[in-house]
Amino acid sequence: MGELTGLKADLAQVVRLALAEQTEDVRLFAARLVRKYRGSEPELAEQVDLFLRAKPHRAGTPLRKTGTPALAEQVLPVDDESRLSLLKVFKDSSDRESPLLSAELEESLGQLIQERKQAARLAALGLTPTRSAIFVGQPGVGKTLTARWLAAQLGVPLYVLDLTAVMSSLLGRSGSNLRAALDFAKRSPCVLLLDEIDAIAKRRSDDTDIGELKRLVTVILQEVDEWPAAGLLLAATNHPELIDPALWRRFDLVVEFKMPEAAAVKEAIKRFLGQDFALFGRWIEILTFAFRGQSFSDIEREIQRFRRAVALGTTPDADLVEDFIKARALSLDRQGRIDMAVLLAKQTRLSQHSISDITGVSRDTIRKYTADGSIVVPKKRRREA
Ligand SMILES: Nc1ncnc2c1ncn2[C@@H]1O[C@H](COP(=O)(O)OP(=O)(O)OP(=O)(O)O)[C@@H](O)[C@H]1O
Ligand SMILES: [Mg+2]
The missing domain is CATH 1.20.141 (Chitosanase, subunit A; domain 1)
Known part of the structure; x- marks a missing residue:
């Protein structure tokens, strides 16, 4: 597929955001379009502006917590070149149906949730809850689904960072894109899922700019080490064998998703x-x-x-x-x-x-x-x- 540019790229982005039901992002993006096209496509800009005014922004999303700015104010990081939003947002209610989990998984995830709910008790003993975990398993066994469910159980949003999107950023930009996404996620309590974390490792063999990839791995290594205890950093992969051992070691917990019995x-x-x-x-x-x-x-x-x-x-x-x-x-x-x-x-x-x-x-x-x-x-x- 050829690279889309200009109006076409913007149209594609609107469709993507709308399908992801990221209404607030659609609004933000549409407002940006109004500014961008006011000079070159005044009729389009005016029409979009009208749509925006006709449907005012809903105040107080359930996510809004005192002390943290609402999502609408925290603009999601976007890659300037591809205009792809790097993070996908999921906000599910806590009565969301739980995934089908083996007894073993249920136990280890149950403990993870309890650690968060009883963080004060742990803190009194000088302990911190599990801050990071890596989900390993074949496609379609519930890694992403479980991340969503976990976030819902913890009452925080899930941000999914698609590393393939980061990697497809222009050379030299992926490091800063990754940082922007991680910084955003660190600002308020959330679960951040680094999906397909092997994308970085996989590219190592066929790419030219080894330096850039090394930088990405370094960024992630640092983040896993320093991730704030208020958040939970998850990673998922179908290819554990491709993960850099130094990175692998840094996750507090390895969660293995097996094919169903x-x-x-x-x-x-x-x-x-x-x-x-x-x-x-x-x-x-x-x-x-x-x-x-x-x-x-x-x-x-x-x-x-x-x-x-x-x-x-x-x-x-x-x-x-x-x-x-x-x-x-x-x-x-x-x-x-x-x-x-x-x-x-x-x-x-x-x-x-x-x-x-x-x-x-x-x-x-x-x-x-x-x-x-x-x-x-x-x-x-x-x-x-
Ligand atoms: N454990 C599960 N319990 C219930 N439904 C599941 C489970 N695992 C997968 N599904 C169904 O399959 C869909 C895809 O699962 P999911 O995206 O979580 O897989 P994944 O392990 O993340 O796969 P991939 O490695 O391809 O990203 C889910 O949306 C859900 O409908
Ligand atoms: Mg997945």
């Missing part, structure tokens, strides 16, 4: 199905089997597709599930397909013929594996076999 897969399917569980519930065991090895976000995407199809009446639930497990069967080894066939025989009323068609396991094999009496196959048919 069977029980969590089942929970996720139920949660994502919502009220459609009534319809798909009869497939739960087979879906749990078929989704194993998939991330939460893969599961969510597929379930959303099912739900849309039944909502519009385009495909019946049975066909959706059948097509899906057929596709999944292709990625299984032979034993996996046999296990799936046995499960289908046990859990559904599908004929052996259909099961064989779905899983690619021959009817003879299905019979062999299910002939131990554990499944209900009419005696007559068994003899026929």
